Amino acid sequence: DGGITQSPKYLFRKEGQNVTLSCEQNLNHDAMYWYRQDPGQGLRLIYYSQIVNDFQKGDIAEGYSVSREKKESFPLTVTSAQKNPTAFYLCASSSRGLFQPQHFGDGTRLSIL
Amino acid sequence: GESVGLHLPTLSVQEGDNSIINCAYSNSASDYFIWYKQESGKGPQFIIDIRSNMDKRQGQRVTALLNKTVKHLSLQIAATQPGDSAVYFCAEKGEKAAGNKLTFGGGTRVLVKP
Numbered sequence: 001d002g003g004i005t006q007s008p009k010y011l012f013r014k015e016g017q018n019v020t021l022s023c024e025q026n027l028n029h030d031a032m033y034w035y036r037q038d039p040g041q042g043l044r045l046i047y048y049s050q051i052v053n054d055f056q057k058g059d060i061a062e063g064y065s066v067s068r069e070k071k072e073s074f075p076l077t078v079t080s081a082q083k084n085p086t087a088f089y090l091c092a093s094s095s096r097g098l099f100q101p102q103h104f105g106d107g108t109r110l111s112i113l
Numbered sequence: 114g115e116s117v118g119l120h121l122p123t124l125s126v127q128e129g130d131n132s133i134i135n136c137a138y139s140n141s142a143s144d145y146f147i148w149y150k151q152e153s154g155k156g157p158q159f160i161i162d163i164r165s166n167m168d169k170r171q172g173q174r175v176t177a178l179l180n181k182t183v184k185h186l187s188l189q190i191a192a193t194q195p196g197d198s199a200v201y202f203c204a205e206k207g208e209k210a211a212g213n214k215l216t217f218g219g220g221t222r223v224l225v226k227p
Binding site: 004006031033040041042043044045048050056058090092094096097098099100101102103104105106107109 | 144145147149154155156157158159162164202211212213214215217218219220
């Protein structure tokens with residue numbers, strides 16, 4: 001089945017620690033996105049990538065980093081500089097083109113120990 | 114900046130009735146709109162999309178309506194079922210949005226009463 005796989009489902013971070021969230025897609029989509037969702041709120045864009053080896057900051061990129069070395073993978077690192085990392089993180093992908101919906105994985109819930 | 118918002122945070126509906134979820138948007142240059150359904154602990158699931166050159170788009174049991182004059186979106190769900198209980202988000206894409214970025218509304222929770 002084609003889809004987007006995020007792992008792990010739950011992740012705990014200690015103070016001062018960097019953690020990396022995985023996102024893999026087998027939909028052959030060019031574009032990939034990372035969002036943060038806080039309780040009772042909508043989605044806010046962290047980073048996005050339209051093509052391999054290229055990515056752009058979204059609205060809340062501070063304290064996060066990404067890489068896009070392969071078309072199917074777009075890992076997100078939550079660095080120690082992100083002072084409020086507790087949230088639900090969602091990865092999405094889409095085909096290129098003006099009217100292509102984004103499709104989402106089932107998220108990673110990150111908490112602070 | 115430009116944003117998408119919702120009128121009602123929670124909608125309670127009787128099973129079998131029709132549901133209407135509303136969304137206002139402020140970017141008159143938006144050309145593409147999407148509705149998503151999110152169940153607890155899961156990612157948003159694509160329901161239906163509608164382009165700015167359309168007023169209405171019909172899916173299976175769902176209809177998306179777009180009124181560009183007043184910048185208003187609606188999602189109609191016919192014969193609402195318990196499985197329709199979820200949070201619904203609208204999202205919009207600006208005509209010249211870099212990377213086809215979407216702007217999401219805050220969401221409406223739909224509760225289906227048996």
